[in-house]
Amino acid sequence: MRLQLIGIGRTKAGAERELTARYLERAGQAGRAIGFPSVELREIEESRARRGDERKAQEGKAIRALLQPASLIVAFDEHGRSxxxxxxxxxxxxxxxxxxxxMHFLIGGADGLEPALTESAAFVFAFGKMTWPHQLVRIMAAEQIYRAMTILGHHPYHRA
Structure with a gap:
């Protein structure tokens, strides 16, 4: 199963980009042996629309253009379940x-995801009840994907 993390906004050079790339690279390496041949990041330009609902609609359209037919969708949203x-x-x-x-992992922009995307997702998860900047959610999602690969592969990275 191929994994794709789709995020609104382009991460600027620096620590955020480096951490995301590091965790996704590690996830790709760990995942190959256990049935996850690739993990990739797709970044979508933030909408410049004036209203939040218009921004979400435009960004949602761009996300839908990347979704593969019959794929599994996981949305990260502050109203999801922990x-x-x-x-x-x-x-x-x-x-x-x-x-x-x-499997697509979706991270919305500053206004969140278009409601139709979260409604169509097989899973909607939150990183707790706090609101997080979408760039940090990208890092946390990448780390959790890597952690999941190590759990499934019985690697000692995860210590519960």
Missing amino acids: IDSEGFADCLGQARDSGKAM
Whole structure:
């Protein structure tokens, strides 16, 4: 199963970009042996529309253009449910075992995701009840994807 992290906004050079890249590279390396041949990041330009609902609609259209047919969608949204790392790893393992070819992880921009995207997602997860900048959510999602690969691969990175 291929994994694709889709985020609104381009991460500028620096620590945020480096951390995201590091975790996704590690996830790709760890995932190959356990049925996840690739992990990639796709960044979408932020909408310049004046109103939040217009921005979400434009960004949602751009996200939908990247979604593969019959793929599994996971949305990260502040109104999603919290899940622990083992549960997240189980989610990825079950998705892989379902035979789907692609899993997309969606991170909205400053206004969040278009409601139609969260409604169509198989899973909607939150990183707790706090609101996080979407650039930090990208890092946390990349780290959790890597952590899930290590849990599924019985690597000692995750210590519960």
